[in-house]
Amino acid sequence: MKSKLSGGSVGYKIFTVIVLILLALFFIFPLYWIVTGSFKDAIAISSRTPVWFPTQFVLDNYEKLFARPALRWLLNTVVMAVSAMLLTCLTASLAGYALAKKRFYGRGILFTIIICAMALPKQVIVIPLLQEMRTLGLADTLLAVILPTVGWPFGVFLMKQFSETIPTEILEAARVDGAGEIRTFATIVFPMIKPGVGALAIFTFVNSWNDYFLQLIMLTSKEKLTISVGIAQMQGEMSSDFGLIMAGATLAAIPIVAVFIAFQKYFTQGISMGAVKG
Amino acid sequence: MAQTTVAAPAERKPKKPKRSQFSGMSKALVRRETISAYLFLLPSLVFFIGFVVVPMVICVVYSFMEYSMKGIEGFAGFDNYIRMFQDKTFIRSFWNTVFIVVVAVPTVTAFSLWVSSAIYKMKAFTRSFFRCVFYLPVVTGTVAVTVVWKWIFNAYYGILNQVAGTTGFDWLGNEKTAIWCIIMILFTTSIGQPIVLYVAALGNVDKSLIEAAEVDGATNFQVFWKIKWPQIMPTTLYILVITTINSFQCFALIQLLTSGGPNSSTTTIMYYIFDMVYKFNDFGYANAMGVILALIIAVFSALQFRITKSN
Known part of the structure; x- marks a missing residue:
């Protein structure tokens, strides 16, 4: 009984940590997108596929x-x-x-x-x-x-x-x-x-x-x-x-x-x- | 001695009424203290009266004025207030605002409580990392956050459609989805402060009570519901009130993302007030709506106070 309970809470803990990390990424993403976006050239900006990281840093x-x-x-x-x-x-x-x-x-x-x-x-x-x-x-x-x-x-x-x-x-x-x-x-x-x-x-x-x-x-x-x-x-x-x-x-x-x-x-x-x- | 019994400070223990704040002080001392206290308060009071109290008065006074492009046209009586009930855009903006509040406030409160419960026992570094991350959108600023979301939601260049495979779908131009986009962004910019507050409150819960309950075999759920929840109730109330006040004033997101559209589906009261001033210079009607908005918020806050108190 005891082990079952703690086993369950370990599972819950892992679940919590995963959800928290995903959420953290979601909350950091806008700032990441702002900063990287500011260094992208016009082609990367208007690309129809996601450019996760600017390949060329431009200051235009x-x-x-x-x-x-x-x-x-x-x-x-x-x-x-x-x-x-x-x-x-x-x-x-x-x-x-x-x-x-x-x-x-x-x-x-x-x-x-x-x-x-x-x-x-x-x-x-x-x-x-x-x-x-x-x-x-x-x-x-x-x-x-x-x-x-x-x-x-x-x-x-x-x-x-x-x-x-x-x-x-x-x-x-x-x-x-x-x-x-x-x-x-x-x-x-x-x-x-x-x-x-x-x-x-x-x-x-x-x-x-x-x-x-x-x-x-x-x-x-x-x-x-x-x-x-x-x-x-x-x-x-x-x-x-x-x-x-x-x-x-x-x-x-x-x-x-x-x-x-x-x-x-x-x-x-x-x-x-x-x-x-x- | 009669005058020394007045002005018993309200925030002292209410159990002992009539006990004067001046007990044990001579009359001369009371006078000296009063004069020096007001000198200390003076700079602050000048700003408070000048830029909070005076505008409040202006707001109420002008809500009874007829105003146009040219300026004041005359006294309007209650016309501006009556006009609200006949104004379809106002009614629409009222329901939009209520919708945003009713969805956002419970979500923000419940979610921040969940996150705080998960992180408050973590090591100091991890805890402050998460607290910082969830506060990030607040610090980044509404404008910066909103413009990046506008890009993310963009039908052609936005990453959302590219990732979700919904090419060309106009999230902000669709009556059904626009308001949800706004609520989502409002949510990300609203949970920072509640999390900080809840983490502090949960850290202050009496540990000996929790230990005693655990020895008695209480489950986690019981410990939360019977011990932690009542103790963090004042924090919950505070969070409900501040989140309600903020959600009711939702403006910047709307101005920058949708300008109230499409078809007024995202116009809030605050946005409509802004519109009234900027498009029509109608300070009379704008201020009347401001008075009503303030009253609505006061009623909501009082209701929350009642409900949480009775629990």
Whole structure:
């Protein structure tokens, strides 16, 4: 009986591993196809039989891509994602600390509002945001995509979760020693929530980089586009030049995938912390 | 002391009502703390109010306005809301959206739970490898993922037809298959986060309970159903809610793959809202649909909350 049971579970284990590997291949394949596709020549691209691996690596697609302002788009995207990341980390760590460790009037209601706002559909807000940005004269500037990203309350929530782990006794000791608020934050609080800030930084960077809808709505002039919107527009104009489009997709995907793999640990930590008590 | 009993923080243990957050603090200290707390909150609040609260208000206000190419034409009352019920494209996009949500949310949740159960006991390296792989489509970005799928699905140059031997079949141009293609891609870009969450949650399940149950001769299935499942319930609820919110807002895939077609068979509410702004500059109607979409999502989230709580 016992051996039968464990025999069955071994069979199940092998089945699981095989399915997982097949799925992993299925999930990696699009990225593989993007990168290899970007190096294929026109013949391989329009071949009627699958060309699993480019026999000739050509750079024609990239030459065509850089003739458009693709590097400009990449630069815009980096400026956008880095600014959004820095501003979010700064404002959210200050606010998260206050929400977690300060006792003040309006704390409960403020926290409830933040939780409710996170359940709002982000994209619905983007349409009225466009009207607001037009009124402010910020439409079609990078600020129009940076500012709303900083305003999104997830960061505050995440930093509150991390700040709750700070022992209150340490803060009280600092106060007794006469340390001012800013000094307490800079020398005691911030070093303690650093892993949280790291998680938030990478999370904001990736999300801002990939927030296609916001970028699409806000940016219109060719030299102000981000890489995502630029590629999407390119696809609309020349939908059958798959080599060129894959070169664009490679340029859009590889930097962010590299950043993600390098900081994966922080990233997963951020996601899991954000859900605790969520 | 009367004012010190207000604003008991909601997230503290609800078992002890009326216990003030200010207990043991002098009035002067409470005032000092309140002022410094708001100074810490100020930068964040400026962004939150400016770019989340204000647009929300604009959304509701403009949903009652008549809007055209020229701009605001006047007050519309509930006209924009009534128009939705008579608008066949809106009704079609509503059902398409619901269809996507009803198919995608349970599939994503069940599938990510299965994958997580399979990988959470593996060695740290293997576990993070798989977690990384399933997160890859999210990081790669919707646009890059979508354009490559568009090529894969292409009737003549796409690898799918070449491998499947269905030469010339237009997956995205067919009313029956287009929406399934979209759901499939949505699925691959949606399971990354749930897997990360479930792996973390399963790792936190009380091991002594599992061991005790195994000593008592419980089967794997019983251990899962009686011990793990109740403990990961909050995570399941969170995953259901975020996946629902994301699926309801399905847009980029549709804009890039099918533009809502063929014959509106893949138009979602979000895509229709976009269309309304881009083709007709009708911010009034677009915002009214936005309000309704937000309400629908709120109702769905509340329902999931109810159902999972009662279980």
